[in-house]
Amino acid sequence: MPQDNAKPLIPASKEGATVLLPGEKFFVRRVPLDPAGDAATQIGLALEGLSPFPAGQLYHGFRTDSGRTSALVFAAYRRNFTPEENTAWSHADAVLPEFAVWLGAGSIPAAGLRVREHAGRVEVVAWDGRGELPAAIVVRPAAEADREAMVAEAVRKAGLPAGVPVKVFQSAVETIRVKRELVVRLAAGGTEARFDAIALGQADVRDKVLLADRRRTLRRDTLLWRGFAATLGGLAACVLLEAGLLATHGWLRLQQRVIDAQKPAVEKIELAQNLAKRLEQFSAQRLLPFEMLALLQEKRPKSIDYLRVSTNGLWRMDIEAQTNNAADLRDFESGVRGLTGIEHVEVRDPRTREGLTSFVLEVTFKPGALRPGGGA
Amino acid sequence: MKKFFQHRSLRERLLLLTFALIAFGWWAPVALGRLFTLRRDLKDFLVERETQQLWLAHRSEIQARATAAARTLEPARTLDASQAFAELNRMAAGLSADLGGQRTEKAEQFAVHNIQVSIRRADLKGLYGFYEQLSARAPYLGIEQCSISADRANPGLVNAVFRIYSIEALRPEK
Numbered sequence: 272m273p274q275d276n277a278k279p280l281i282p283a284s285k286e287g288a289t290v291l292l293p294g295e296k297f298f299v300r301r302v303p304l305d306p307a308g309d310a311a312t313q314i315g316l317a318l319e320g321l322s323p324f325p326a327g328q329l330y331h332g333f334r335t336d337s338g339r340t341s342a343l344v345f346a347a348y349r350r351n352f353t354p355e356e357n358t359a360w361s362h363a364d365a366v367l368p369e370f371a372v373w374l375g376a377g378s379i380p381a382a383g384l385r386v387r388e389h390a391g392r393v394e395v396v397a398w399d400g401r402g403e404l405p406a407a408i409v410v411r412p413a414a415e416a417d418r419e420a421m422v423a424e425a426v427r428k429a430g431l432p433a434g435v436p437v438k439v440f441q442s443a444v445e446t447i448r449v450k451r452e453l454v455v456r457l458a459a460g461g462t463e464a465r466f467d468a469i470a471l472g473q474a475d476v477r478d479k480v481l482l483a484d485r486r487r488t489l490r491r492d493t494l495l496w497r498g499f500a501a502t503l504g505g506l507a508a509c510v511l512l513e514a515g516l517l518a519t520h521g522w523l524r525l526q527q528r529v530i531d532a533q534k535p536a537v538e539k540i541e542l543a544q545n546l547a548k549r550l551e552q553f554s555a556q557r558l559l560p561f562e563m564l565a566l567l568q569e570k571r572p573k574s575i576d577y578l579r580v581s582t583n584g585l586w587r588m589d590i591e592a593q594t595n596n597a598a599d600l601r602d603f604e605s606g607v608r609g610l611t612g613i614e615h616v617e618v619r620d621p622r623t624r625e626g627l628t629s630f631v632l633e634v635t636f637k638p639g640a641l642r643p644g645g646g647a
Numbered sequence: 648m649k650k651f652f653q654h655r656s657l658r659e660r661l662l663l664l665t666f667a668l669i670a671f672g673w674w675a676p677v678a679l680g681r682l683f684t685l686r687r688d689l690k691d692f693l694v695e696r697e698t699q700q701l702w703l704a705h706r707s708e709i710q711a712r713a714t715a716a717a718r719t720l721e722p723a724r725t726l727d728a729s730q731a732f733a734e735l736n737r738m739a740a741g742l743s744a745d746l747g748g749q750r751t752e753k754a755e756q757f758a759v760h761n762i763q764v765s766i767r768r769a770d771l772k773g774l775y776g777f778y779e780q781l782s783a784r785a786p787y788l789g790i791e792q793c794s795i796s797a798d799r800a801n802p803g804l805v806n807a808v809f810r811i812y813s814i815e816a817l818r819p820e821k
Contacts, residue, residue, distance in 0.1 A: 536703070543710065558791065582793045
């Protein structure tokens with residue numbers, strides 16, 4: 272939202288607003304920078320040489336040019352501002368001097384002067400045609416201002432020849448947020464300065480330690496909010512999931528009723544299928560346990576006694592037996608294996624105790640190998 | 648929501664975040680558990696539906712197969728449950744036999760009855776006589792499962808358990 276400046280100073284009315292301070296409270300210098308070094312450190316050192324006050328008693332900020340070869344430093348004595356003003360800044364997004372509107376620093380303007388008169392204040396800004404940043408800025412309250420004298424002062428400070436062009440503006444300064452940049456511009460248009468997060472941090476005149484604290488607090492608040500928002504998002508997803516589950520359960524119950532209604536008919540078909548299969552089986556083949564025993568009897572050594580025989584399906588017989596001659600087990604197995612009509616023979620669980628060897632012989636006959644009333 | 652949250656004190660924000668995390672931590676696993684259960688139920692349902700559809704799709708084919716199987720029966724030779732019971736009793740005369748555990752499965756055209764016959768302390772000759780009589784009534788009477796064991800107390804005698812089926816032709820219901 273655009274914010275107009277006025278006289279006297281307007282404190283930050285709400286969180287996130289930008290405070291523009293009257294320019295006459297600042298002294299301004301353009302200082303050369305080593306692009307390879309840290310700008311803030313160089314500015315701090317320069318400020319100690321420039322200012323009649325210790326750095327701790329100053330509010331200061333700066334703006335570098337795009338090549339970081341020079342910076343415009345602006346500083347104000349802290350006692351120029353009341354405690355109420357300081358308090359008002361604490362929630363502000365940024366605190367800049369009003370003349371920040373001239374600190375566009377994107378291209379080198381031609382040598383000349385800009386004069387802005389508004390709300391009882393006269394602002395004279397001079398460019399020397401060699402740098403992106405102004406070479407001099409002179410601000411006075413209108414009551415004390417003599418425009419011609421101010422222009423002459425600015426010309427002298429900037430080292431300009433007499434007769435350089437002068438443009439006069441009568442416009443307020445407003446600020447607006449465009450994406451992540453703060454734009455400070457003349458309300459009437461014609462010039463603007465853009466500050467990204469880094470440039471804004473440099474230009475903000477508040478106490479640098481407090482600013483660092485504030486940035487930390489902002490980061491913490493942002494993290495807390497993001498965590499809370501993400502958790503709320505997760506809870507919202509749970510609500511959606513529950514709603515989906517409820518709807519799907521409802522649909523499933525309806526479908527299950529259909530399945531349950533069909534179940535008796537399906538069971539009837541299944542039974543018919545099983546019985547038909549069994550009937551076909553009974554007609555074609557039948558279990559012949561005595562014929563199985565008769566066939567195996569041919570190979571049974573006399574020492575082997577059957578304890579139990581049982582059928583397992585139509586073609587398998589399991590024989591639990593014992594012998595007092597362990598060697599006969601092997602003869603029996605190989606003899607059975609050699610019979611016609613035997614598909615598979617396996618000796619299971621052989622064990623010997625007190626001279627008796629017990630075992631289970633699993634014999635699988637070939638389907639159709641047995642004839643009723645006889646062997647294979 | 649953001650404004651509401653940002654304007655709370657740090658303690659309130661931490662509490663809000665903690666409560667929200669607790670709620671999410673409790674709810675999310677429960678909801679996921681329900682989701683997995685539903686997924687399993689859905690899978691079971693789809694399998695059951697597919698199986699049912701398969702059976703229903705083959706209904707006429709199965710009925711035809713059952714009818715064809717029933718046509719091979721001579722109704723006069725088939726035995727209902729009582730007849731089978733009486734016939735087995737007759738065959739087991741002279742043996743120490745128990746008959747029981749009768750079970751019947753019915754299709755439209757025929758029924759299969761199952762009877763368990765337990766014969767105790769029989770000699771092999773007597774048991775074979777029972778078996779021969781049974782074989783003579785095949786396929787309307789037959790053995791489905793058989794187990795013979797030596798009687799430990801009486802060498803030369805055996806105990807036998809037969810699961811015997813009988814087939815009955817049913818008259819179609821009008």
